[in-house]
Amino acid sequence: MRNTEAGNEDVLILAIETSCDETAAAVVKNGREVLSNIIFSQIDLHTLYGGVVPEIASRKHIEKINQVIREALKEAGVTLKELTAVAVTYGPGLVGALLVGVSVAKAVSFATGKPLIGVHHIEGHISANFIENPELEPPFVCLVVSGGHSHLVIVKDYGEYEIIGRTRDDAAGEAFDKVARAIGLGYPGGPKIDKVAKLGNPDAVYFPRAKVGGNEYDFSFSGLKSAVLNYLNGCRMKGQEICQEDVAASFQKAVIEVLVEHAMHAVSEYGFHKFAIAGGVASNSGLRAAFEMECAGRGIEFYHPSPIYCTDNAAMIGTAAYYEYKKGIRSGMDLNAVPNLKLGER
Ligand code: KG4
Ligand code: ZN
Numbered sequence: 261m262r263n264t265e266a267g268n269e270d271v272l273i274l275a276i277e278t279s280c281d282e283t284a285a286a287v288v289k290n291g292r293e294v295l296s297n298i299i300f301s302q303i304d305l306h307t308l309y310g311g312v313v314p315e316i317a318s319r320k321h322i323e324k325i326n327q328v329i330r331e332a333l334k335e336a337g338v339t340l341k342e343l344t345a346v347a348v349t350y351g352p353g354l355v356g357a358l359l360v361g362v363s364v365a366k367a368v369s370f371a372t373g374k375p376l377i378g379v380h381h382i383e384g385h386i387s388a389n390f391i392e393n394p395e396l397e398p399p400f401v402c403l404v405v406s407g408g409h410s411h412l413v414i415v416k417d418y419g420e421y422e423i424i425g426r427t428r429d430d431a432a433g434e435a436f437d438k439v440a441r442a443i444g445l446g447y448p449g450g451p452k453i454d455k456v457a458k459l460g461n462p463d464a465v466y467f468p469r470a471k472v473g474g475n476e477y478d479f480s481f482s483g484l485k486s487a488v489l490n491y492l493n494g495c496r497m498k499g500q501e502i503c504q505e506d507v508a509a510s511f512q513k514a515v516i517e518v519l520v521e522h523a524m525h526a527v528s529e530y531g532f533h534k535f536a537i538a539g540g541v542a543s544n545s546g547l548r549a550a551f552e553m554e555c556a557g558r559g560i561e562f563y564h565p566s567p568i569y570c571t572d573n574a575a576m577i578g579t580a581a582y583y584e585y586k587k588g589i590r591s592g593m594d595l596n597a598v599p600n601l602k603l604g605e606r
Pocket of ligand 1: 280406407432433448450451454540543545570
């Protein structure tokens with residue numbers, strides 16, 4: 261396997277992702293073939309504190325990143341010399357955490373002479389859909405729901421996005437995490453609510469579905485979170501027992517209904533026949549089932565990454581970087597971490 265910057269040879273990208281609490285590296289061939297996808301999750305460490313502690317995340321990334329990169333190269337059977345380029349998430353995310361990945365990627369790029377490509381984290385999440393769906397091409401509508409973002413995005417072309425809706429307050433994943441904490445499930449909340457919701461009655465408690473004025477595609481989840489907290493306080497004051505399963509199922513239903521309604525509205529208004537979901541919350545089984553049903557009923561192709569490509573990983577960064585690479589986009593040695601990087605900005 262030989263590689264040059266030009267020509268038709270295989271494009272092998274080493275991708276690095278350290279924007280939050282996963283230390284990850286992957287080798288991706290020609291954009292959609294994942295040769296390795298190594299993820300060191302710090303979840304156990306942060307669980308002790310009920311959420312991600314930025315300083316601890318940065319320190320752990322420093323400790324783990326070289327080992328994770330070595331494993332990714334080894335599993336892929338690729339040497340540093342054989343790489344075409346090095347890609348890294350440079351925002352948005354926790355600044356200290358991002359800096360670890362950016363610094364290491366720069367070092368590898370400098371030492372090997374391979375080009376460096378800075379990637380937007382959300383672009384990575386969206387691109388995760390390309391990994392297992394070889395037939396998927398833009399344009400399509402994508403709902404990105406993670407711990408930090410809830411965006412409705414028109415993917416016009418590779419690397420070309422229009423955000424048509426966003427959250428006004430909490431992200432969907434943030435709401436999952438806060439509600440999980442309130443009902444005593446602990447961190448990380450999303451997967452725990454997903455699990456116990458299966459045992460509960462989604463119609464046990466009615467929680468409000470927030471409508472926001474101004475933009476019909478925008479979301480708001482802080483009111484829902486407050487409604488759950490008020491319900492829990494009310495129960496405690498009345499000495500009523502709280503059924504974790506029912507509250508989880510009812511909360512999850514409220515989130516899903518809003519996400520499905522907004523997303524399907526966008527798909528039909530914009531006249532698309534392809535719809536994808538991305539981000540950590542996209543691994544929610546209830547959400548996937550709801551979209552599966554809605555899309556089938558409307559004749560829309562529904563795409564979703566496997567759960568391992570929904571939550572933070574480096575393979576999705578390698579996929580996004582491939583399309584940037586093809587366009588000739590390269591980053592310089594002045595690449596910096598940008599904690600609030602906007603989608604579509606460079
Ligand atoms: O995309 P991600 O790994 O990191 C960010 O970029 O934020 O998303 C993490 C978020 C967390 O809030 C987590 O609770 C949520 O995704 N999440 C889920 C599930 N798995 C992860 N939320 C609902 N159901 C799940 N199964
Ligand atoms: Zn993420």
